[in-house]
Amino acid sequence: MLNDSQLKPATGLQLDAIPDYCVWDGSIVRTKMLAMIWSLVGDKEVNILDVGCGEARMWRPILENIPNISLYGFDPSPSSVLLAEKELDGMKANIRHGDVIRLETMFPEAAEFDLIVSHSVLEHVVPREVYFGAVSKRLKNNGVALISWGSDHFRQGVRTDIRNVISRILAKLGIEQYYAAEVDELWAKDQISKAGLDINLLHYYSLVELKKLFRLAKGVSRRKIFQDWICVEEEFNCTAQGDSRLMTSMDETFTILTKK
């Protein structure tokens, strides 16, 4: 398990205390992931796996600034893989086409990973039962997994509700790339435990209305509002822990896992 000081970028994030390349303007979860990576890696040689890397948009700044990171990422979307390769051209990054179902045999050159990151992927995985077990198998003992999943696709009104229903029918027919279904929290906790992983933190972020309002923030106020927004949501996570109303108001769940 991580100690309080190791968890600080996730529990008491101060934007002024982290490098600018870890600040992802407007995304609390991405900023926390990058800040955790920066603080855990230090000057150690580490390998990081990004499960469902998409276009790998969050990596270039951190790889440019922390050359002791070797990144491995994969995604089932061929077009995203091409864009990710282009994005990380010249960096210490290996990007492949692949699915979490086949993670066990992917990247044979790196048996286990120090850190595993997966942002907004779990809600799209079919079948989702494989996910935490696959992550656990490739995580080193005492390694850390930074994982988030989203709920925003399920609260945008009738059009997205219809799209989600169709995506599930398509997945049954073998067309999985549009799949999105809400992640049940009790199910996730059970799967995490069965996979032999410990939950160090499980928080909810990105209050839907604040996320929309943040678009109005400009100039120097923008950074201050972002910091205040982070503090407010951290405080809610402390005070309303276990209250399902917090979970249902927020767009993202962020969990930090370690391997027993």
Ligand SMILES: C[S@@+](CC[C@H](N)C(=O)[O-])C[C@H]1O[C@@H](n2cnc3c(N)ncnc32)[C@H](O)[C@@H]1O
């Ligand atoms: C919302 S995108 C997030 C992409 C990226 N992680 C990011 O934060 O920018 C969801 C990603 O999950 C990927 N995905 C869906 N099913 C997957 C699976 N079975 N294994 C790995 N990745 C998957 C999709 O291809 C897509 O790139």
